[in-house]
Amino acid sequence: MRRLVKYIILFMFACVGNVAWAEEEYREPSCSPDSSYVLRAPEADFLEKYRKDAAFDYTMNIEEAPSVWEWIKHWILERLFRVKDSEGAKQTMDIILKIVLGLFALGIIYLLVRNRDKFLFRKRGTDFSPEDSVEYTGEQEADSFVRLLAKAEQEGDYVLAIRVSYSALLQMLDKKEVIHWEVSKTNQHYIYEIRNETWSHRFEEISRIFDCVCYGEFPVDEIAYRNIKRYFTEFRKEVEG
Structure with missing residues (x-):
């Protein structure tokens, strides 16, 4: 009986020793104070700072430059009438400009017809x-x-x-x-x-x-x-x- 107890105790010590040896085997070695290796981690806002920088935004859609017609409407609204450049104001100005251009064209045609004898008569x-x-x-x-x-x-x-x-x-x-x-x-x-x-x-x-x-x-x-x-x-x- 005493021998059985002795064997059990020895077996338990052996198991504990093997576990301790395995932990020691896989334990990460610590860096010595005089090592040249320095482990650095990025700051918390590292990625966010670059996300907000437009220079690194490669998904931005490049808008086309406004046409001459759009520039004229914008200039008339803001410089002449001091009106905010809104979509409704642009549509109204578009109609007004087309009417003015139409009247101007009719005036030119009338003058050409009225005085065409000076050009075509001979x-x-x-x-x-x-x-x-x-x-x-x-x-x-x-x-x-x-x-x-x-x-x-x-x-x-x-x-x-x-x-x-x-x-x-x-x-x-x-x-x-x-x-x-x-x-x-x-x-x-x-x-x-x-x-x-x-x-x-x-x-x-x-x-x-x-x-x-x-x-x-x-x-x-x-x-x-x-x-x-x-x-x-x-x-x-x-x-x-």
Whole structure:
């Protein structure tokens, strides 16, 4: 019995010794005070600091530069009207600018159509000298228009003949002080300027024919020209009395 107890005690000591030896075997060796190895750990906000730095943000979407149209709207809103650049303000300004540009374009088209005779009128290759202006400039005498009209009729250019006849009427009305010719005035101005109501209506009718033929490119043959010429002749006789 004593031997059994002795063996049990010896067995227990052996087991305890083996456990202690295993722990000693796998225990991490400590660094000596004079070692050159220093274990360092990053600061707690190390990664957060770089996350907040835009220079290291490679996922950022690069916005395109604003177009010229957007820059103009932005400049008008903030510099002229002192309005905050919001989405609603941009949409309103977009509509206003398109309306203004549309009106400007219509104005340019009107001026081109109104004065196109100055650019396109000589496309038929007439051989008039520079001083023989078909349009009345406030300086020509009646004889110059008589000569131009005879040449246009002889060549069968009836559109040109109607244009010359209309300029001759303006010259006659200006000399008789029925109208006061100015380069900036339109035919409509002269219609309102003629005080004689009958003459005003007659001149309005002739002006409508002139616009249709010269600006509306209404075809005119010899028969049509004779009928139109009658309006000019009768009106001239009535005014000259």
